[in-house]
Amino acid sequence: MHKKTKVLHIAQAAGGVDRYLQSLLKYFDREKFENVLVCSNDFAEKDYKNIVDKFIVVKMQREISAKADLSAIKSVRKIIKNEKPDIVYVHSSKAGAIGRIADFGIKNKVVYNPHGWAFNMDCGNKKKLMYRMIEKFLSPLTNEFVCISDAEKVSAQENKITKDKKLNVILNGIDIENCEKQLAKSVTRESLGIKEDAFVIGQVGRLSLQKSPDIFIQSAVKVKEKIKNAHFVLVGDGDMKEEVLSYAREKGIENSLTITGWVDNPLSYVGLFDIATLLSRWEGFGLVLPEYMLAKKPIV
Secondary structure (H helix, E strand, O other): OOOOEEEEEEEOOOOHHHHHHHHHHHOOOOOOEEEEEEEOOOOOHHHHOOOOOEEEEOOOOOOOOHHHHHHHHHHHHHHHHHHOOOEEEEEOHHHHHHHHHHOOOOOOEEEEEOOOOHHHOOOOHHHHHHHHHHHHHHHHHOOEEEEOOHHHHHHHHHOOOOOHHHEEEOOOOOOHHHHHHHHHOOOOOHHHOOOOOOEEEEEEOOOOHHHOHHHHHHHHHHHHHHOOOEEEEEEOOOOOHHHHHHHHHHOOOHHHEEEOOOOOOHHHHHOOOOEEEOOOOOOOOOOHHHHHHHOOOOEO
């Protein structure tokens, strides 16, 4: 019997990485590959039922913390030694650092997908320099890089992150079958208390600095002055939720705003939109954009 190739995936950040992994793993050939997912507790095991052979949760956090990160590295190293994978595939910058350091000296083939370089984030110059230095330092521990766009490859080249021969562009895709299932079960305006004649402007994404929910609600106030029946929908949740709600109350448009919180079927809400937005301060690749396109929505 042919031996399966064992791939150990490591991921800390949920959101886009979570969706990327679900669609990637769904279409892996189970006859040829064995997939093990090592992830933070931001991931839900039910989402990976029947698409991974093992689901292992490790304490990993987004923020840099010497104590927490060292503990995560030790845990991941132990798993790598136990699982003996053929390939270690690390996703996004935090898991990318933890996984590559954890594998040091074990000498597996290591593949790294940054899902958008951390040094391209909207942050201070010192932080950007630190992220660049980390990427350069860890480059020798990486066999192959997966860039999710041509721009991401160019950015790596311009910042001299690694040798050109290690950089591979594999464009992101979306799971059309899953998207169409969600779109077929569109949420009704009535269920959300939105008037049938409302002009709905919506955005799918975390309510965090990257996705600019502050810009969304500031824009909403201006739009409301011109379009009296406008209604605004944010599909998601996050640390800026209260800031958005507070601004909406201050400007008197809280009754024209719906925040859904986390949902399992975000595209079911896109059916409500007259206009779909993505106002990110930075993106590797906004997966929701081709999903909006599939839903035939005009995009800002």
